[in-house]
Amino acid sequence: MTTLTISNLCKSFGDVDVLHDINLAVQSGEFVVLVGPSGCGKSTLLRLIAGLEDIIDGTIQIGERVINDVEADKRGIAMVFQSYALYPHMSVEQNIGFCLRVARQPSALIREKVQDVAQTLQIEQLLKRKPGELSGGQRQRVAIGRAIVRDPDVFLFDEPLSNLDAELRVQMRLELMKLHNRLKATMIYVTHDQVEALTMADKIVVMRDGVIEQEGTPIELFNNPCNKFVAGFIGTPKMNFLHGHITTVTEQSLHLELGEGVELEIPNRWRGHDAVGRGRKVCVGIRPNEVVEGESGVSTLRGTISVVEQLGRETLSHMVLPNKQYISVLENGQHFHEPGTPWTVSLKPEAIYLFDEHEQTIALTKEFA
Amino acid sequence: MIKMPFKTLRLMMYVFIGGYCVFILTPLSWMVFTAFKKRGEIFANPSGLPNELYFGNFERVFSSGIGTYFLNSLITSVFSVTGIVAISTLAAYALARIPFKGRMWVYMLIVASYAVPLHAVLVPMFQLLDGFGLLNTLAGLILPYIAFGIPFTVILLYAFFLEFPKDLEEAAKLDGCSQLRTVFFIVLPLSKPALLSAAIFQVVFVWNEFLIALLILTSKEVKTLPLGLTSFQGQYSSDWGAIMAAVLLSALPIVALYLAMQKHFVRSLTGMGK
Numbered sequence: 001m002t003t004l005t006i007s008n009l010c011k012s013f014g015d016v017d018v019l020h021d022i023n024l025a026v027q028s029g030e031f032v033v034l035v036g037p038s039g040c041g042k043s044t045l046l047r048l049i050a051g052l053e054d055i056i057d058g059t060i061q062i063g064e065r066v067i068n069d070v071e072a073d074k075r076g077i078a079m080v081f082q083s084y085a086l087y088p089h090m091s092v093e094q095n096i097g098f099c100l101r102v103a104r105q106p107s108a109l110i111r112e113k114v115q116d117v118a119q120t121l122q123i124e125q126l127l128k129r130k131p132g133e134l135s136g137g138q139r140q141r142v143a144i145g146r147a148i149v150r151d152p153d154v155f156l157f158d159e160p161l162s163n164l165d166a167e168l169r170v171q172m173r174l175e176l177m178k179l180h181n182r183l184k185a186t187m188i189y190v191t192h193d194q195v196e197a198l199t200m201a202d203k204i205v206v207m208r209d210g211v212i213e214q215e216g217t218p219i220e221l222f223n224n225p226c227n228k229f230v231a232g233f234i235g236t237p238k239m240n241f242l243h244g245h246i247t248t249v250t251e252q253s254l255h256l257e258l259g260e261g262v263e264l265e266i267p268n269r270w271r272g273h274d275a276v277g278r279g280r281k282v283c284v285g286i287r288p289n290e291v292v293e294g295e296s297g298v299s300t301l302r303g304t305i306s307v308v309e310q311l312g313r314e315t316l317s318h319m320v321l322p323n324k325q326y327i328s329v330l331e332n333g334q335h336f337h338e339p340g341t342p343w344t345v346s347l348k349p350e351a352i353y354l355f356d357e358h359e360q361t362i363a364l365t366k367e368f369a
Numbered sequence: 370m371i372k373m374p375f376k377t378l379r380l381m382m383y384v385f386i387g388g389y390c391v392f393i394l395t396p397l398s399w400m401v402f403t404a405f406k407k408r409g410e411i412f413a414n415p416s417g418l419p420n421e422l423y424f425g426n427f428e429r430v431f432s433s434g435i436g437t438y439f440l441n442s443l444i445t446s447v448f449s450v451t452g453i454v455a456i457s458t459l460a461a462y463a464l465a466r467i468p469f470k471g472r473m474w475v476y477m478l479i480v481a482s483y484a485v486p487l488h489a490v491l492v493p494m495f496q497l498l499d500g501f502g503l504l505n506t507l508a509g510l511i512l513p514y515i516a517f518g519i520p521f522t523v524i525l526l527y528a529f530f531l532e533f534p535k536d537l538e539e540a541a542k543l544d545g546c547s548q549l550r551t552v553f554f555i556v557l558p559l560s561k562p563a564l565l566s567a568a569i570f571q572v573v574f575v576w577n578e579f580l581i582a583l584l585i586l587t588s589k590e591v592k593t594l595p596l597g598l599t600s601f602q603g604q605y606s607s608d609w610g611a612i613m614a615a616v617l618l619s620a621l622p623i624v625a626l627y628l629a630m631q632k633h634f635v636r637s638l639t640g641m642g643k
Contacts, residue, residue, distance in 0.1 A: 052539050073545035085536035089558045099544035146540075 002028050002063055002076075002153040002186050004049070009058035011044055011210075018044050019210045022058070026154075026188060026203075031180050033189045035197040035233070036207035042190045045207075046156050049188065050079045062153055073099075078147035079156040082163065084139045086131040086146070092118075093127040096145045117145045120182075137168045144179070157189040161196065173200060194234055198222070206230050228359040231285050237316055239353070240291065240327045242284040249278055253298065256284065260323035265298050267349045269368040275356035282362070283355040288316065288330035290351035299347040301327060305337045319343050403613040411609050426610035427618070430601070435615055437590060438597030441507060442576060442619075445593055448511045450571045453518035454564055460519070461526035462552055466538070476527065483520035487580065495584055509585045510593070514575050522567045529563040530556070565633045569626065576623055594619040 009022040019041045026032050034042040047053045049060055051072030059066050067075045086095050094101075096117055097110045105113075118124045121141045131139055140160060147155055157176075161169045177200055180187055191197055197204045198218045205215040206229075214226045218234075225231035231239050244258035249268065254276065256264045266284065270276045301321060309316040315335040318328050329345055337343065354362045403411055404426055405419040414420075463469075464476050494513055495504075503509030533556060541551040557564070579595040586592050592600070601615050 050543065052542065072542050077543070079540075079543055081536045081540060083534065083536045085534070085540035087537060087540070087555060087559075098541075102545040102550070146544075 003061075004154055004186060004188070005059075005061040006045075006049075007059050007061070009045070009048065009060065010056050011041075011048060011053065012056060017210060019048075022210075022212060024205060024212065024215070026186055028186055029184045031177075031187045031189065031200060031202045032205060033191060033197040033201035033203070034205045034207060035191055035194055036213075037233075038192060040207040041210040042192075042207050043158055046079070046158055046188060046190050049154070050077055050156055051075050052079075076153035077156060078150045078152035078154075079158065080140075080143045080147050080160045082159040084131070084143040084160075084163075086139060086142055088131050091128055091130055092123065092134070092142050092145075095131065095142055096149050099146070099150050113149050114145075117149045120148065120179075121145050136164050137172060140164065140172055144176075148179075148183070153186065155185055155187040157187065159191055160189075161191070162193070169196075176200065195236060198234065204234070206233060224361075225353070226361055228283060228285065228355045228361075231353060231355070231361070235287055237288045237328055237330060239285045239287050241355075242286075242321075242325055242327065243281075244284070245281045246276065246278055249276060256282065258321070258323055258325060262301070262321050262323045262325075264301060264347075266347065266352050266354075267298065269349075269352075269364050270354055270362050271365045273362050273365070275362050276354070281357040283359070284347075285353035285355060286327075286347045286351055288328040290348045291327060291329045291345050292348065293329065293331065293335075293343070293345055295344055296346035299349060299352070300344060301347070302342065302344050303327070305339050305341055305343045308335075308337050308339060310334065317343075319345060400613045400616055403609055404617045406610055408608065408610055423610075426608075426614035429608070429611045430615045430618065433601070433611075434589065435594075435597060435601075435618060438592055438594045439619075441591055442594040445507055445510055445514065446572055446575045448507075449514035449518065449575045450568050452511065452515040453522050453571050454568050456515065457519050457522035457526055457567065458557070458560075458564065459552075461523045462530050462556065464523070465527050465530035465533075467548070476523075479520050479523050483524065487517065491580075491584060494581075498585060504585060505587050505591060506585075507591055510582060510591075513581050513585075514578065517581075518571045518574065522571065525567050525570075526560075526563055529560060533560070562633060565630065569630055569633055572626065573623060 004024075004026040006022055006024040009019055010017070011019040022045060024032075034045060036042050044053065048055055051067070051070065055068050059068055061067065062076060087098065090098065093114055097114045100110045100113060114127070115124070118127055121144060123138065123141050123145065126134060126138055126142070131142065134142065143160070160176075161172050164172060173196060176189075180200075189196075189200065201218055203215060204218055204221050206213045206221065208229055214221060214230045216224075221230060221234045225234060228241065232241065242256075242258055242264065244256040244262075244264065246254055247257045247263075248255035251271065252268055253265050254268050254270075256266065258264055264284065268276070275282065301319075303319040303321040305317055306320045306326070307318045309318075312334075313332070315331045315333065315337075316328060317331070317335070317337050318326055320326055327345065350368075356362050399416060402417070402419055403415075405422050405424070406414075407423050407425070410420060410423075460479070464472060464479075498504050498509045498513070501509075503512070537555055537559070538551050541555045546554060577595060578593075582593050582596045583599075586596060589600070598612070598615055598619060601612050
């Protein structure tokens with residue numbers, strides 16, 4: 001069984017620090033997804049694990065073995081590249097069997113292993129073709145096949161689905177999950193698509209600017225984001241954020257001034273917290289599906305409908321408040337709101353998040369947690 | 370600015386290209402026609418088609434030793450171009466992919482050496498080859514050809530290798546290939562168009578090169594075709610038919626090569642072999 005442990009890992013390119021003090025433990029058989037915006041360092045982290053970049057500081061261990069100075073091909077790692085990186089001059093069969101040929105395995109064994117992998121991925125009929133004669137999905141399978149044939153301890157995937165169209169992406173996502181269930185292998189998967197992260201991961205690691213912001217199961221991250229960045233990054237449509245400051249604090253409620261006369265009252269579920277005091281800047285977060293049309297007594301906002309997106313089963317409406325802040329509302333079913341008309345919405349009290357001026361999530365008082 | 374109608378512009382272009390073709394093809398056709406004419410006909414009807422196909426000129430050319438010149442040119446071309454491409458490929462790959470101190474300086478030096486005119490180094494080169502005892506040998510011709518061919522080929526291949534997808538090399542690394550193995554198993558097979566372009570360009574240069582050959586080679590046994598043609602001129606100063614037949618024969622391999630690899634040849638001139 002293979003665990004992967006990353007301790008105090010740092011990486012810089014020239015004067016640019018790309019990764020700062022990364023610590024991560026991946027359990028055996030775990031499917032870990034590294035997610036974050038472009039340039040956050042997730043691909044660099046993957047390349048460091050693969051041995052394609054030199055480690056400046058810190059250690060990477062597979063099991064008990066530190067692999068910092070181990071050659072890429074001796075680490076027991078296989079990687080699927082974003083571009084698939086199939087050798088265009090070799091057939092599918094040669095592509096899959098190349099690493100075995102380099103390792104001077106007997107040709108009968110190579111043939112047998114390639115056949116096994118082709119059978120697993122249902123690409124037997126493609127073995128004699130060149131990569132140029134394959135569709136995107138087929139190339140993807142071959143790239144995965146090339147990884148499987150090495151029988152690695154850890155699989156690395158660098159945005160492997162980003163070149164596929166939406167339909168194929170969903171299909172390949174399912175196939176990758178099935179593959180993971182079948183192989184029970186440790187997999188580390190990089191993506192900037194949080195839907196992929198939420199659907200596939202045992203554990204999600206959210207990164208920003210070279211640091212890990214939060215790690216946890218998809219549901220943990222969705223329900224308990226540690227800061228505004230994670231809250232905004234995980235979940236579609238994106239969480240609404242309303243910026244303002246606290247004007248009145250009572251035992252039951254908080255009164256917020258959101259600017260230009262817009263006020264919001266929310267139940268006080270953060271009693272006694274330092275960041276929840278009169279005059280403190282805060283940010284209210286609420287997911288679009290937790291905002292409902294109409295007045296519910298408290299936490300009501302009035303504005304004008306700006307844009308309405310019909311999603312078929314749901315309707316996503318964007319309302320602009322008098323202070324020019326926007327709030328999105330996701331309703332089940334088809335609703336035909338007229339852009340430009342006044343609208344009133346209410347926030348579900350139990351679904352409100354509050355972030356302090358440093359964008360950290362303010363913890364709920366025990367009785368509400 | 371006067372705006373010209375598209376049709377007029379196109380017509381002018383055709384007239385220009387047509388005129389240029391006539392300018393280029395007239396001496397060539399004159400060469401071909403003369404090669405097949407009898408001596409009297411050359412002067413009686415200098416620019417017309419031959420009355421009958423006469424092969425006597427070719428017979429005289431073959432009997433006077435063009436085969437040796439041809440063989441020398443072939444040996445020189447094969448060894449020079451192989452040397453140029455082999456050295457330039459590894460040099461260009463190292464410059465493009467292996468980080469080492471002074472890498473850019475080495476590259477700049479190679480680029481700068483491309484700018485050195487041949488005539489400026491003729492005398493020292495002659496003395497150097499004399500010192501090594503290589504005068505009047507094919508090796509004495511091949512070595513300078515390799516030296517002169519490397520800078521351009523390195524520039525051409527360096528640009529190609531810079532654009533070569535790094536993912537493929539990294540995939541090879543993960544598959545267990547050393548850097549040299551990656552070059553031979555992955556990079557070179559996928560660089561065929563660029564290598565072919567470079568080779569074709571150098572073949573044309575080496576096959577037609579005259580000045581260095583004139584300087585290095587003196588005895589008949591080692592002369593290459595361009596040099597051999599001059600001796601024909603001396604020998605048959607009034608036999609234009611034989612001279613034209615010899616010129617035609619010497620041009621044939623290059624024309625055949627061009628026709629066979631026209632696509633790559635045009636690429637080498639325009640797009641750095643991509």
